[in-house]
Amino acid sequence: MRFLSFAVNPPGRRPGVSMNAPAASTAVAPQLAGLPLIRTLVGFDTTSRESNLALIHWVRDYLAREGIESQLTFDDERRKANLFATLPAQSGETMRGGIVLSGHSDVVPVDGQPWDRPPFEATVVGDKLYGRGVTDMKSFSAIALSFVPELLRRGLARPLHIALSYDEEVGCIGARRMLADVVARGVKPAGCIVGEPSGMQVVVAHKGKRGYRCRVRGHEAHSALTPLGVNAIQTASELVNFLAQMARRFRERGGFDAGYDVPYTTVHTGVIRGGTALNIVPRDCSFDFEFRHLPFDDPEHLLAEVKRFAATLLPEMHAVDPHTHIEFDALSSLPGFDSHGGTEIAELGKACAGTVEFGKVSFGSEASLFHNADIPAIICGPGHIAQAHQPNEWVTLEQLALCETFMRRLADQVCAA
Numbered sequence: 162m163r164f165l166s167f168a169v170n171p172p173g174r175r176p177g178v179s180m181n182a183p184a185a186s187t188a189v190a191p192q193l194a195g196l197p198l199i200r201t202l203v204g205f206d207t208t209s210r211e212s213n214l215a216l217i218h219w220v221r222d223y224l225a226r227e228g229i230e231s232q233l234t235f236d237d238e239r240r241k242a243n244l245f246a247t248l249p250a251q252s253g254e255t256m257r258g259g260i261v262l263s264g265h266s267d268v269v270p271v272d273g274q275p276w277d278r279p280p281f282e283a284t285v286v287g288d289k290l291y292g293r294g295v296t297d298m299k300s301f302s303a304i305a306l307s308f309v310p311e312l313l314r315r316g317l318a319r320p321l322h323i324a325l326s327y328d329e330e331v332g333c334i335g336a337r338r339m340l341a342d343v344v345a346r347g348v349k350p351a352g353c354i355v356g357e358p359s360g361m362q363v364v365v366a367h368k369g370k371r372g373y374r375c376r377v378r379g380h381e382a383h384s385a386l387t388p389l390g391v392n393a394i395q396t397a398s399e400l401v402n403f404l405a406q407m408a409r410r411f412r413e414r415g416g417f418d419a420g421y422d423v424p425y426t427t428v429h430t431g432v433i434r435g436g437t438a439l440n441i442v443p444r445d446c447s448f449d450f451e452f453r454h455l456p457f458d459d460p461e462h463l464l465a466e467v468k469r470f471a472a473t474l475l476p477e478m479h480a481v482d483p484h485t486h487i488e489f490d491a492l493s494s495l496p497g498f499d500s501h502g503g504t505e506i507a508e509l510g511k512a513c514a515g516t517v518e519f520g521k522v523s524f525g526s527e528a529s530l531f532h533n534a535d536i537p538a539i540i541c542g543p544g545h546i547a548q549a550h551q552p553n554e555w556v557t558l559e560q561l562a563l564c565e566t567f568m569r570r571l572a573d574q575v576c577a578a
């Protein structure tokens with residue numbers, strides 16, 4: 162996942178009180194059946210810019226040895242693939258009523274980060290496992306895969322699907338193609354567990370995100386003759402200031418959902434570029450901004466509000482040069498979702514996590530894409546988002562043990578015997 166704010170605040174809890182604190186800590190390092198598989202997956206450098214095919218082919222071959230066929234869907238260059246595999250129910254059912262265990266195969270870069278140990282080796286030190294992706298989010302996928310032989314031996318009462326995507330970290334790109342294929346093939350899972358790091362708490366909602374680039378084209382002039390020019394930086398700064406006012410309005414007046422650590426829609430400008438020299442009225446300025454919106458705030462309305470304000474700046478610009486303009490490019494989009502916990506998969510997740518509560522998070526994930534494909538989804542995975550994307554990314558062995566407990570309870574729920 163790409164977004165770093167995080168809290169799990171169940172209804173009735175004080176915002177800011179995190180459920181992330183580990184439960185009673187285990188004195189002895191837990192026995193982790195999934196550790197060898199975690200080491201294997203972490204060993205593949207699947208930084209999003211690289212091909213993930215070595216990892217995908219390894220998983221395909223691992224499942225094939227268990228008699229399970231994988232469906233691969235590729236990106237346009239066939240450098241990357243999603244994997245979707247189905248463990249059939251004993252009845253032979255493969256299409257309907259199954260549970261998806263979903264993870265992304267890619268990780269964020271380690272470039273420029275001060276790592277104390279090789280990032281693409283999962284290393285146990287004390288009560289923690291270190292390595293790129295141990296939290297976000299290869300451990301969940303590996304532990305799910307490690308249960309496949311047991312699930313097949315016991316026999317399933319309903320299908321179980323393994324879903325591994327590419328390019329989650331650069332905009333949840335692969336999962337869209339995988340889901341289109343799943344829908345086209347008529348597979349209708351009953352629910353999906355996305356194993357993003359949630360401290361093994363059940364998360365039933367997350368915010369949506371829209372990213373945009375605004376490009377302001379002004380008119381160059383000698384800076385001694387500013388009335389003959391249109392200053393693109395100044396126009397852009399009026400727009401940036403308008404966004405800041407929107408952000409303030411949401412912070413002060415909402416809408417609010419106290420389930421989130423940041424309980425309102427946020428607006429943020431992250432990059433700005435403009436101008437060439439102090440003695441030139443700048444012709445061009447562009448800036449990138451984003452909305453992280455509560456699921457009930459319509460992001461189209463947010464952009465429309467910015468565009469309406471931009472339109473008020475144009476007459477003054479056009480009076481100097483009719484070719485000046487303000488344009489908006491969409492950079493990224495990820496829907497929010499809120500299932501309000503009222504789904505079978507949320508109940509199943511709570512039973513497996515051994516909790517009666519659920520939470521909401523500010524970061525985006527593939528869960529909303531499953532949700533929008535009519536596959537009810539929750540997020541539940543080991544580790545915490547605060548450790549994601551960091552140098553020396555780590556997860557506690559205790560979290561991994563909790564994930565294995567979760568998977569064992571899930572096996573009891575979905576197995577025929």
Ligand SMILES: [Zn+2]
Pocket residue numbers: 162163265297298329357358
């Ligand atoms: Zn992730």
